[in-house]
Amino acid sequence: MFDFHTLAQQLINGVATGGMYALIALGYTMVYGIIELINFAHGDVYTLGSFFSLTILALLPIAGVTSGPLLVLIAIAVIILAALLCGITGVLIERLAYRRLRNAPRLAPLITAIGVSLILENIMQLWKGTSPVPFPQFLPNTEHSIGGVIFNDNEVLVVTVSVACMLLLNYFVYRTKLGKAMRATAQDRDAAQLMGININSTIAWTFFIGSALAGVAGFISGIYYGTTFFLNGYQAGLKAFTAAVLGGIGNITGAMLGGFVIGIVEALTAQFLGNQWTEVVVFSILILILVFRPSGLLGQHLAEKV
């Protein structure tokens, strides 16, 4: 049942979901790059982002607002606030849970990460309960059609925001002093310290940025799916982790690429193989990558890991 319009629409779906996976995957990959920890609490920070957005939206007087520019402004304000709050959460997690374990055997911080994940999940469960929570659909969601391919405002928003974040991150990592410090710390922590880089603050900034990106993903997931749920981060986190591994864990460009690939694979699987096979296909990719190419698609540039 091949037809061009459906394929194009599935690619849009895939890029939209993939953008969110990529934003989450960036956090995994940056943290892994710098302290070689797979931060399994990261998926829950993403959920936390949508919960923070809910709370912020509840505080804003959005009910009567219909003017387009004002709505965009509100959306940007919510994104920035949610990202800030998630960033702070990330820094707190690093400070309280991981910093002391930086020189411990690798299993210790990993188990701690699972513990932090459970703590966050339980906090969110107490906060909003065990049912899905409706997310206010305050942005207009009109349909557009270009050459018969239908897409809507939400999809435009999701793709624009995620791509913008990635461009910002790229600029930050490769063009700023702090970004250079991160890359240096990732390459060789001891040498970086000897060169006068403050390791603790560099790592804290890495957590801040990774978690802030997850916060942005949390907000756009609320808009895109219309609901949020305290356990959403578990599954999204696993898929983003798959994306990070697929791209080569520790590699920023790889995480973005991996996110989009996973999103598109999901959408095309739902279209051509049937919806029930999406997870089978995604996690088969994870297994195949781990077995045959553990360094990932772009893993050879390990020197650039952050």
Added chain:
Amino acid sequence: MQRSIRARLASCIAVASMFSIGLSGCTGSGGGGGPASGNVIKIGSDLPVSGADASDGIPTQNGVQLAVKVANEQHMIPGFTIQADSLDDAVNGVHNPPQGQKNVQALASDPAVLGIVGPFNSNVAQAEIPTSNALGIALVAPSTTNPTLTKGPEALELRRSNPNEITFFRVCATDDVQGPVGADYAAKMLHLKRAYVVDDNETYGKGIADQWAARFIADGGTVVAHQHLTPGQTDFHALLTDAGAANPDVVFYGGTSATGGDQLRKQMAGSPLASVTMFGGDGIRNDEFLKIAGSMANQVYATVASVNAAKLPAAQAFLKEYQDTYHVPVGSYSAAGYVAAMVIIKAAGEAVKANGGKMPSRADVLDQIRKAPKFDTIIGSFSFDASGDPTSKIISIYEAKSDVWDFLTQVKFGT
């Protein structure tokens, strides 16, 4: 490198899943209250009363607890105080078969529990029936509609410990009736022609979707595709794009709100399916669906495998009592929960009488349920057939109108 990532991932997933099952497990609460002094008979209940399933489970549990209250007021078992012991089988907000099985075991370990009302969901029943069968305790379900729970080779496998002992009964109709009634309504009353069928791949959801689809085809309709959701799915965009390309005039959803039905409907907004009818079974006829689907909770039809109590003169006292006690409208299966509890209470009463006023055994209670010629209840008179199904089956049909489910009609089968 290769080893370590793999090993870490494996251990993480194992530990994480272990914890998530362990942590939010037992959240049972004893209803009915009072210390267990002397002659106490307990009616257990196992329903999903937290999370997305709560809007089904709590109204049903209210029915059970109301039955216990009424039975005590009317001294239906002379010499005994009746108490409700209510457990929750939802884990992380969704009905969970292993948790249900544990709850049945926990309830059965209390000798005062003479019977259990529950479960709500068919896949939970699949986990509980073998336990109830092995332990010889009555399990009376208000709402589990999958036909294979009581009939056919699957049912025989479920009661493998004592194949000839029926311990599982239900007071609702089954999906081999519910599905076809819904399909007939969609094809003949709503004149729908092209159905895109989705189910949640659970016992109930897949079962009712198959039954509905088969009848819809027999009625002259076309099933353009039949898709299955994955557990915990939250993103339906790709599925809906596929559905949109197939150009259906109805999307049938077999499953519950908790397994994704409400979010599926919500995400139809802004897609080519925004103005397409949705049809479902009793799994979506709840307040959770209305809450999540929001403005999309229109043009949605759902069947319920039980009678609409508001239409029955015999149920008016129950409805008033329910309103006075809980101050909320009844759910799809509140009356069924009440009736399921009453079945156990009446059987226990008979068993006490036969036992000379002393505490009867669970086997006596089971015997009374099986051999009762007729239960006169607020939803009509019925008895149980040889496999535990009620002799009377009624399907009611509802339509969602934004914030309320409007009753449309009902169809009766059997005696």
